[in-house]
Amino acid sequence: MTDKTMTADEAVGRLRSGMTVGIGGWGSRRKPMALVRALLRSQVTDLTVVSYGGPDVGMLAAAGRIRRLVAPFATLDSIPLEPHFRAARESGAFAFTEYDEAMFLWGLRAAANRLPFLPVRAGLGSDVLRVNPELRTVLSPYGDGEELVAVPALRLDAALVHVNRADRLGNGRYLGPDPYFDDLFCEAADAAYLSCEQLVETADLAEAGPPQSLLIGRHTVTGVVEAPGGAHFTSCAPDHGRDEAFQKLYATTPWPEFAARFLAGRGEDDYRGAVRAWHGERQQWT
Amino acid sequence: MDVNARAAAAGRTAGPGGAVSRAEYCVVACAEEWRGAGEVLASPMGLVPSLGARLARLTFSPDLLLTDGEALLVGPDGEVEGWLPYRRHLDLVAGGRRHVMMGASQIDRYGNQNISCIGDWERPDRQLLGVRGAPANTVNNPVGYWVPRHSRRVFVERVDMVCGVGHDRAASGGAGRFHRLGRVVSDLGVFDFATPDRSMRLASLHPGVGVEEVREATGFALAVPEEVPYTRDPTAEELRLLREVLDPAGLREREVRG
Numbered sequence: 001m002t003d004k005t006m007t008a009d010e011a012v013g014r015l016r017s018g019m020t021v022g023i024g025g026w027g028s029r030r031k032p033m034a035l036v037r038a039l040l041r042s043q044v045t046d047l048t049v050v051s052y053g054g055p056d057v058g059m060l061a062a063a064g065r066i067r068r069l070v071a072p073f074a075t076l077d078s079i080p081l082e083p084h085f086r087a088a089r090e091s092g093a094f095a096f097t098e099y100d101e102a103m104f105l106w107g108l109r110a111a112a113n114r115l116p117f118l119p120v121r122a123g124l125g126s127d128v129l130r131v132n133p134e135l136r137t138v139l140s141p142y143g144d145g146e147e148l149v150a151v152p153a154l155r156l157d158a159a160l161v162h163v164n165r166a167d168r169l170g171n172g173r174y175l176g177p178d179p180y181f182d183d184l185f186c187e188a189a190d191a192a193y194l195s196c197e198q199l200v201e202t203a204d205l206a207e208a209g210p211p212q213s214l215l216i217g218r219h220t221v222t223g224v225v226e227a228p229g230g231a232h233f234t235s236c237a238p239d240h241g242r243d244e245a246f247q248k249l250y251a252t253t254p255w256p257e258f259a260a261r262f263l264a265g266r267g268e269d270d271y272r273g274a275v276r277a278w279h280g281e282r283q284q285w286t
Numbered sequence: 287m288d289v290n291a292r293a294a295a296a297g298r299t300a301g302p303g304g305a306v307s308r309a310e311y312c313v314v315a316c317a318e319e320w321r322g323a324g325e326v327l328a329s330p331m332g333l334v335p336s337l338g339a340r341l342a343r344l345t346f347s348p349d350l351l352l353t354d355g356e357a358l359l360v361g362p363d364g365e366v367e368g369w370l371p372y373r374r375h376l377d378l379v380a381g382g383r384r385h386v387m388m389g390a391s392q393i394d395r396y397g398n399q400n401i402s403c404i405g406d407w408e409r410p411d412r413q414l415l416g417v418r419g420a421p422a423n424t425v426n427n428p429v430g431y432w433v434p435r436h437s438r439r440v441f442v443e444r445v446d447m448v449c450g451v452g453h454d455r456a457a458s459g460g461a462g463r464f465h466r467l468g469r470v471v472s473d474l475g476v477f478d479f480a481t482p483d484r485s486m487r488l489a490s491l492h493p494g495v496g497v498e499e500v501r502e503a504t505g506f507a508l509a510v511p512e513e514v515p516y517t518r519d520p521t522a523e524e525l526r527l528l529r530e531v532l533d534p535a536g537l538r539e540r541e542v543r544g
Contacts, residue, residue: 026372053416071416072416072417072418072419073415073416073417073418074416075415075416080415081413081414081415085413086412086413089403089409089410089413090409090410090411090412090413091409092408092409098402098407098416098417099417100417100418100419100420100421100422101376101418101419101422102376102379102380102419102421102422103421103422105373105376120380120422121380121422121425121426121460121461121463121464122380122419122421122422122425122426123421123422124421124425124451124459124460124461125421125424125425125448125451125455125456125459125461125462125465126417126420126421126424126448126449126450126451126455126461127407127447127448127449128417128421128449130448131407131447137460146460146463147459147460148460176357177356177357177358177369177371178356178357178371178372179371179373180371180372180373181372181373
């Protein structure tokens with residue numbers, strides 16, 4: 001069977017400018033940040049980003065890589081407003097497809113099920129229909145005749161997701177309380193890149209928990225990237241919590257300064273070293 | 287002004303433990319949103335509604351379900367009783383067994399709510415949270431609102447982006463089938479939509495607040511009945527639970543101004 005392991009840079013090397021890229025996790029929770037950092041090191045730009053947005057959206061927006069964002073929000077959770085998302089919206093930096101959380105989910109489900117759309121009640125009566133004039137409604141063909149929103153499939157060229165454990169074939173397990181929608185992102189994508197806290201043998205993967213937490217199936221995965229701390233600074237329970245101090249630094253530091261200090265290196269080793277150094281300085285002074 | 291002085295200025299005293307603060311009236315008013323809600327998920331957003339939901343669960347609405355803010359269903363003491371990751375939570379919204387209390391950056395007389403952005407949506411003056419789940423919530427679940435600082439900036443003639451659907455929007459099209467707005471609780475009073483055109487009405491004043499103060503802080507013509515009651519007092523047991531069990535650190539006093 002195929003060994004799909006690759007580096008984060010190799011995974012991102014398969015992306016092209018102009019692609020539609022879905023990013024897993026939710027807010028500032030289990031975001032595939034090592035893959036996002038690799039994306040920031042690449043020249044890939046002009047992206048349509050599809051995300052329950054967190055700092056993935058913020059960083060890509062700050063770096064000017066987003067042409068269109070499809071999202072119901074962008075938040076850092078403990079800091080309600082994602083500062084770079086906010087700045088980008090206020091400067092009109094990208095086009096925005098603003099969906100309700102449930103519309104977004106059903107758009108992914110439609111894509112995963114190869115359906116052109118799925119009907120939902122969410123969105124009716126709201127200005128989501130005003131600001132997305134391409135959205136259409138459908139009438140139930142049954143006796144109720146109810147009008148519903150036809151959410152178009154959110155088909156992705158690529159998906160980036162991060163889980164706790166994976167094998168070389170692309171099977172992935174989450175160990176935290178919430179799977180988020182990472183399996184759906186993979187199923188909705190033509191190619192999915194799965195990073196993990198720890199790469200394990202398939203036999204060990206099976207033993208790491210109950211079968212229902214084997215969230216990601218290898219048939220939906222193109223590349224596997226071992227990335228310890230790959231969700232940093234977002235949470236990745238139970239391997240690590242959110243690095244709240246560092247997130248606060250991210251949210252309050254001008255982007256060029258933050259990027260120069262933490263993202264200018266050649267890879268994750270440099271990033272982790274810079275973060276360690278910052279925590280070390282901070283401890284000295286507090 | 288400290289809690290007791292403020293409550294004393296409001297002309298109220300209460301049972302054991304001292305005078306009732308404005309924040310405590312707000313918690314009880316929020317708790318009332320879940321009276322009779324049955325065996326449904328209480329989804330409070332913000333500290334005061336969260337305290338209200340847990341207070342209701344501990345007293346008059348014992349069948350309520352609560353979450354830990356992540357993926358678990360928990361009792362008021364944190365005991366885990368179920369699993370509710372986001373995917374199941376969104377399905378639960380659509381299934382309707384949920385009663386939510388949301389915040390509002392703007393709300394109009396018909397209960398249209400905005401948490402997305404201020405100004406022109408194309409290029410907003412201030413980007414806020416985004417629509418999040420407000421459109422789905424309001425066409426599927428009973429929805430109340432909590433506004434910690436009642437002002438003309440929040441209670442507006444027209445919201446800039448309709449996220450939560452109000453009565454006028456629900457009256458036409460398919461949005462109305464499961465649409466039900468509860469009450470709006472602010473730091474000044476409680477508001478409902480019990481008028482012929484389902485526009486907002488002053489339902490009760492928190493003790494110490496006058497009608498004129500509310501009118502002055504509201505950016506649209508509010509329906510005001512001839513007789514406006516005061517928001518009910520907490521019972522002695524409710525005060526004990528709130529002060530000793532649910533919020534011994536008194537964080538509620540930070541969310542509601544004096």
